[in-house]
Amino acid sequence: MAWADSFLRTLKENDVRLVTYVPDNVLTPLIDGAAADNYFMSIGTTREDEAIGTLAGAYMGGLRGVAMMQTSGFALIANALASLVVPYQIPAIIAVSERGTLGEFNIGQVTVARTMRPTLDAIAVEHHTLSDEATMPFIVDKSIKQAFTTQSPVVFIFSPLLTGGNPAAAAKLR
C-alpha cells in the first residue's frame, strides 16, 4: 500500500522507531510493514492507553514512538491524553484509522467515531485527517517535526478516502 509505505518512510526520516499498536484491519499494512522492518521496534499492546503510556515512557527515555489504533480504540485513551500526554507535554505521535463513516456497517463504530474529533478539540490536541497520498508526506513530516519541537502530541486520522476503508465492509453493506 503506497500510503502505508509513505507513512512508515516519514516516520523513519524523523527517527520515530518505536511502534506500539492494538491491531486494526485498516491499519494492517502499517502494522505489518513496521513489524517486517528491523528499523522499527514493534510492540503489540493489550489496550490503547497502554500503548500511549509505553510511548510516553519511551519518549522520556530518548526513543521516539508512534501509537497505532482504530477509532473505537481511540475512545479508550481520553484519560491518558488528558492526564498524561497533554499536562506532561509528551509529543506522542498517534495514528488512528477512521471507522464509522464512508461505508461503515457497524452502528457502534459510527457512534464512537463521533467522539473522536470533539474529544481532541476539547483538549486542544492537533489532529490532521489524511485523505490524499499527494499531500500526506508534507502533513505527516511537518506535523511530526512540530510535535517534537513544541512538546505537543499530534493525531493522524487515516480517512477511508486514503485507505479504502475497512476491507470487510463491502460484503456487509447493502
Added chain:
Amino acid sequence: MPAPTIDAPAVKVLNRADLTKRLVTKLARDEAVVAGIGNTNFDLYAAGHRPQNFYMLGSMGLACPIAFGVALAQPERGVIALEGDGSILMALGCLATIGMVKPRNLTIVIMDNGIYQITGRQKAATASSADIVAIARGAGIANSHWVRDEKHFEELVSRRFDDGGPVLLAAKIDDKPGIAQTVRDPPLIRNRFMRGLGTGRASALDA
C-alpha cells in the same frame, strides 16, 4: 487480611513508605523509578527526590507501561515501576505485554493494601480473591514473588536492576496514606526526569 494464595507464603503486613525508603537506599546505578498515581508516588517523593524519579499525577494504571517504555528506550538502565493494587487491577493487560516482551531491565513493585485507600477506602478484589503474584505469573512474568517481610524485601532488591528481569514483587501493606504530597507540576516533573535520564534538552536556562 487473607493470605496470598500463591505458594501460600506467610507474609507480614508491611508499610509502603518504609519499603519505598528501603528500595531507594538500594539504588546504586541511577535506576529510573516510575511511581503510580496517589500514595505510591507520594511515598517515593517522601523518600527523597532523585533526578531519575517520575511521579504520575493522573492516568491511573499506566505506571508499568510508562516504566516499560523507559526500559525499552534505555536497555542498559534498570527501571522500576511502583504501583498500587487498585491501579494494576485497572491495567492487568500490561502484565501480559511485559510477560511477552520480557525486558530484562524492568522490575515492578506492587503495594497491595487491598483497598482504594485514597478515594475512601473501598475494598479492592485483592482484599479477598485476586492474587497479584498469581496473575503476574499467569501473564508470563515467571519471576514474581510475594514479599514475606522487610528482610526478605531487602534481599529481593539487593541486586542489579539492569538484568534478570522482568521481576514483579508484591507486598501486602497497611492502610496508611502517603506521607507527603508530590509537587503538582507535570512539565517540571517530566523535564527533570528527562535530565535525570540524560535525555533532556540542554540550554542556558539550566545554569
